[in-house]
Amino acid sequence: MSNDYIIREAKIEDAERLIEIYSYYVLNTAVSFEYEVPTISAFRDRIKGTLEKYPYLVCVQGNKILGYAYAGAYSARSAYDWTATTSIYVDKDFRRQGVGAVLYAELEARLKTQCVVNLLAGVAFCDPEDEYLSHDSYNFHNRMGYTKVAHMKAIGKKFDRWYDLLWMQKSL
Numbered sequence: 001m002s003n004d005y006i007i008r009e010a011k012i013e014d015a016e017r018l019i020e021i022y023s024y025y026v027l028n029t030a031v032s033f034e035y036e037v038p039t040i041s042a043f044r045d046r047i048k049g050t051l052e053k054y055p056y057l058v059c060v061q062g063n064k065i066l067g068y069a070y071a072g073a074y075s076a077r078s079a080y081d082w083t084a085t086t087s088i089y090v091d092k093d094f095r096r097q098g099v100g101a102v103l104y105a106e107l108e109a110r111l112k113t114q115c116v117v118n119l120l121a122g123v124a125f126c127d128p129e130d131e132y133l134s135h136d137s138y139n140f141h142n143r144m145g146y147t148k149v150a151h152m153k154a155i156g157k158k159f160d161r162w163y164d165l166l167w168m169q170k171s172l
């Protein structure tokens with residue numbers, strides 16, 4: 001099913017479409033702890049900044065970007081150089097169609113070539129699920145081979161509610 005997906009490096013000009021995907025999660029969910037949708041110029045700077053050291057990938061079908069994933073530094077301290085954070089957002093209307101899996105597979109392949117051995121995903125969490133936050137990301141990361149290694153309680157406040165943050169780790 002995922003055969004016609006093409007994974008390529010993100011371009012600065014993709015910013016508008018990526019914001020379109022991301023803004024749904026910023027405005028309607030606690031998946032992202034941001035309150036406001038970043039401006040195009042700020043988003044362009046994020047893409048540019050990431051690409052200086054890490055992969056930033058988009059999944060394209062035809063001419064349409066369906067999702068994106070990127071890596072980042074966990075910490076600037078040298079000893080952490082073999083560890084990268086991973087983030088992923090799939091267009092809300094194209095979830096559960098294999099986009100996340102192909103993006104993460106390529107992200108991992110590229111991170112391996114730069115000698116990264118640990119992946120860390122920060123996953124917003126609450127139990128039970130509420131109308132702003134499901135267990136989708138937690139389940140997806142489990143399926144992708146990540147395991148929960150840290151559980152920070154009530155560390156982010158959004159929509160007047162406190163949310164937890166899980167760190168999920170995968171060794172490459």
Ligand SMILES: CC(C)(COP(=O)(O)OP(=O)(O)OC[C@H]1O[C@@H](n2cnc3c(N)ncnc32)[C@H](O)[C@@H]1OP(=O)(O)O)[C@@H](O)C(=O)NCCC(=O)NCCS
Nearest residue numbers: 031088089090095096097098099100101136137139140143
């Ligand atoms: C989480 C997210 C990235 C998953 O992407 P996706 O394209 O829907 O996932 P895929 O269709 O590629 O699924 C890959 C595997 O994970 C499983 N999976 C995905 N979502 C799942 C869910 N909610 N519950 C259980 N399993 C799930 C799939 O069944 C599939 O397993 P399979 O290979 O056995 O079929 C996507 O739902 C999303 O963008 N969510 C909102 C943003 C978000 O939470 N990002 C993560 C921030 S840390």
